[in-house]
Amino acid sequence: MNAVAFISPQNHPILIRTFAKQDEHTIKYHYIAHTSLDVIEERVNTGGKAAECYLGLLYSMEDVAVYGYITPLKVKIVVALALSDSVVKDVEISMIFKALHMAYYSAISNPFLKLDFPTEVAQDHSPYLLVGSPKWRNFRERVDEISRIVGNTSHAVSIP
Amino acid sequence: MATTSKQYKNIGEDLWKGRAEKINAELFALTYGALVVQLLQDYEDYAEVNKQLEKMGYNIGTRLIEDFLAKSAIGRCADFREVGEVVSKVGFKSFLNITPSITHGVAPPPPSPKPDGGASTTQASAGSTFTLTLDENPLAEFVELPEEVLEGGLWFSNVLCGVIRGALEMVVIHFAQLSPSLKTNSSRQVQMQVQVDFISDVLRGDESTEIRVKLVKYLEEEVPIGDD
Numbered sequence: 001m002n003a004v005a006f007i008s009p010q011n012h013p014i015l016i017r018t019f020a021k022q023d024e025h026t027i028k029y030h031y032i033a034h035t036s037l038d039v040i041e042e043r044v045n046t047g048g049k050a051a052e053c054y055l056g057l058l059y060s061m062e063d064v065a066v067y068g069y070i071t072p073l074k075v076k077i078v079v080a081l082a083l084s085d086s087v088v089k090d091v092e093i094s095m096i097f098k099a100l101h102m103a104y105y106s107a108i109s110n111p112f113l114k115l116d117f118p119t120e121v122a123q124d125h126s127p128y129l130l131v132g133s134p135k136w137r138n139f140r141e142r143v144d145e146i147s148r149i150v151g152n153t154s155h156a157v158s159i160p
Numbered sequence: 161m162a163t164t165s166k167q168y169k170n171i172g173e174d175l176w177k178g179r180a181e182k183i184n185a186e187l188f189a190l191t192y193g194a195l196v197v198q199l200l201q202d203y204e205d206y207a208e209v210n211k212q213l214e215k216m217g218y219n220i221g222t223r224l225i226e227d228f229l230a231k232s233a234i235g236r237c238a239d240f241r242e243v244g245e246v247v248s249k250v251g252f253k254s255f256l257n258i259t260p261s262i263t264h265g266v267a268p269p270p271p272s273p274k275p276d277g278g279a280s281t282t283q284a285s286a287g288s289t290f291t292l293t294l295d296e297n298p299l300a301e302f303v304e305l306p307e308e309v310l311e312g313g314l315w316f317s318n319v320l321c322g323v324i325r326g327a328l329e330m331v332v333i334h335f336a337q338l339s340p341s342l343k344t345n346s347s348r349q350v351q352m353q354v355q356v357d358f359i360s361d362v363l364r365g366d367e368s369t370e371i372r373v374k375l376v377k378y379l380e381e382e383v384p385i386g387d388d
Contacts, residue, residue, distance in 0.1 A: 111193030
């Protein structure tokens with residue numbers, strides 16, 4: 001897995017984590033996240049009433065395949081996977097998204113998020129944006145852990 | 161008539177399974193978390209919040225013990241060590257579905273029995289401790305403490321200390337006491353005054369979550385059962 005992006009319902013980035021090698025430009029993944037937003041919006045609008053969280057392959061470019069997921073509260077998760085010869089099953093990607101969703105859910109359930117804004121009214125769902133800040137280590141660690149596990153499994157798959 | 165550790169575990173398990181009303185763990189954790197954060201906003205002083213949590217726990221404990229003694233068939237405990245066993249294997253299990261492991265502290269050795277009776281025996285046990293080590297803490301399910309809270313010294317689950325203290329204060333230990341001067345045994349019914357504190361907490365980056373329960377003294381009410 002090369003990168004993960006969590007984006008708020010108002011299209012503000014919550015967390016963007018990249019795991020690609022050092023020489024790749026991480027800014028590329030910001031661009032990927034943005035493009036994905038357009039594709040997701042399109043999919044969601046044409047999808048009608050079908051309330052399916054997992055959106056499947058959004059598009060692929062250069063060396064990555066980009067998959068999308070939207071939570072019931074309209075938080076978008078975008079995963080960029082390095083293209084490889086091995087076949088990646090849809091159900092596996094779906095599982096990855098569920099794990100990421102759960103990591104996000106645990107992070108926003110932290111009661112101490114509220115302490116950061118004692119006076120502000122929660123407009124624009126600002127507590128949910130700050131869950132990606134470096135201050136809250138657990139969320140990042142869990143996302144990193146998920147990517148590590150994915151990295152290990154796909155490694156096993158691509159070795160003949 | 162000592163109840164074995166395994167028997168206590170089974171009692172705890174049965175009590176937990178027998179409860180018709182259980183609460184969703186997430187709801188419980190979120191409720192408690194909201195409570196702690198609200199207290200922090202109201203008091204703005206970490207030591208004070210610790211104290212308030214303990215006080216709340218104390219009030220809960222004094223009531224909870226009634227429910228516990230009524231539902232469980234636990235007889236009177238013989239000594240403080242047994243109290244610890246019951247608390248960890250039956251108490252925690254039946255209410256929170258967790259079984260903390262227990263380490264008993266070494267009590268100071270009792271002096272040889274004196275003719276005036278067991279006052280010295282009970283005094284010698286004061287200072288006994290047991291330490292509960294919680295592998296999991298349902299209260300702290302989603303919690304991550306920010307820097308300033310860590311430095312401030314908050315014990316997030318301090319309510320548990322209060323619950324233990326409140327419950328034990330209501331419990332009566334039945335001491336069978338050998339007294340050479342009397343023909344039969346008299347028994348003392350004593351209640352316990354304990355001091356319960358957190359020693360470590362994984363939320364604060366420690367390796368384990370530990371609660372130490374220390375017997376401060378017995379609150380006595382002697383009831384001789386033998387004729388003199």
